[in-house]
Amino acid sequence: MDPRSITDALVRRMRAISGKTEEELQVLRGLPITVKAFRPDQAVVREGDRPTECCLIAAGFCLRSKTTSSGQQQILSIHIPGEIPDLQSLYLQVMDHDLVALTNCTLGLISHAVVRQLFRRQPEIAEMFWRDTLIDAAMFREWLVNIGQRPAPSRLAHILAELRDRLRVVGLADGDSFEMPLTQERIGEAMGVTAIHANRVIKQLRADKIVDVHRGQVTILDEAKFQELADFDARYLHQSPTL
DNA sequence: TCATTAACTGAGG
DNA sequence: CCTCAGTTAATGA
Numbered sequence: 001m002d003p004r005s006i007t008d009a010l011v012r013r014m015r016a017i018s019g020k021t022e023e024e025l026q027v028l029r030g031l032p033i034t035v036k037a038f039r040p041d042q043a044v045v046r047e048g049d050r051p052t053e054c055c056l057i058a059a060g061f062c063l064r065s066k067t068t069s070s071g072q073q074q075i076l077s078i079h080i081p082g083e084i085p086d087l088q089s090l091y092l093q094v095m096d097h098d099l100v101a102l103t104n105c106t107l108g109l110i111s112h113a114v115v116r117q118l119f120r121r122q123p124e125i126a127e128m129f130w131r132d133t134l135i136d137a138a139m140f141r142e143w144l145v146n147i148g149q150r151p152a153p154s155r156l157a158h159i160l161a162e163l164r165d166r167l168r169v170v171g172l173a174d175g176d177s178f179e180m181p182l183t184q185e186r187i188g189e190a191m192g193v194t195a196i197h198a199n200r201v202i203k204q205l206r207a208d209k210i211v212d213v214h215r216g217q218v219t220i221l222d223e224a225k226f227q228e229l230a231d232f233d234a235r236y237l238h239q240s241p242t243l
Numbered sequence: 244t245c246a247t248t249a250a251c252t253g254a255g256g
Numbered sequence: 257c258c259t260c261a262g263t264t265a266a267t268g269a
Contacts, residue, residue, distance in 0.1 A: 151260085152260075152261080183244090183245065183246090184245075184246065184247095185245080193260095193261070193262090194261075194262060194263085195245095195246090196247090196248095196261090196262075196263080196264095197260085197261055197262070199246065199247065199248085200247095200248090200260095200261085202246095203247075203248085214246095215245095215246095244269100245268100245269085246267100246268080246269075247266100247267080247268070247269095248265105248266085248267080248268095249264105249265090249266085249267105250263100250264090250265090250266105251262105251263085251264085251265105252261100252262080252263080252264105253260105253261090253262085253263105254259105254260085254261090254262105255258100255259090255260090256257100256258085256259085256260105
């Protein structure tokens, strides 16, 4: 991958959530970054690791997950290009969950020392990432409400609606179709149901002509019904700094 | 390997 | 009695 394009999605996202200009964000493009490729299912960092760098997703999808002592896996979040899913390792030394590549991924590794120095020299950049971290927390609150309180079909629709919104910011979703490279096993782990029940829910939404999820591709079949089912209000993503 | 479906079961409203 | 969801098992792509 062209070294310049490693930070494209990041800059795009930061422009959306911080309102800063391309010029103000130029500093991000100049950071020393090591590019590394990951295979599907390859762990980026595991629970218990002590990372010395943060990883920026330049291409591909990752997810955060935790496994219980009995081996049950819970997916905590899905991550897309432009995001830095282990930014917290900058200040929390030991990883408390796993970060795994979902697809072939191109990650940009940025050393903690470099980021800390950047934050000290340019506090407005640090504030921007502080804001980004708070949005991350808001997404977890929404995820919790989703799994704890919504019926299964709404749960799936909500996950899809949020992902679509985030993909749009980095230009990876435009029409009524977008990528979500999760097997039904993983969709179940994200929803907190078995893979078989996830399959039943998908089947139902397909039969009702609301949304189709097939081979890692999501297609919205009825926007109005989808919106209603998803109970999705984009406010918690805080993608527009002026509101 | 992943997706799909049926049949059965139980919880809970 | 109905809906939701887990288990088991069989089968299709």
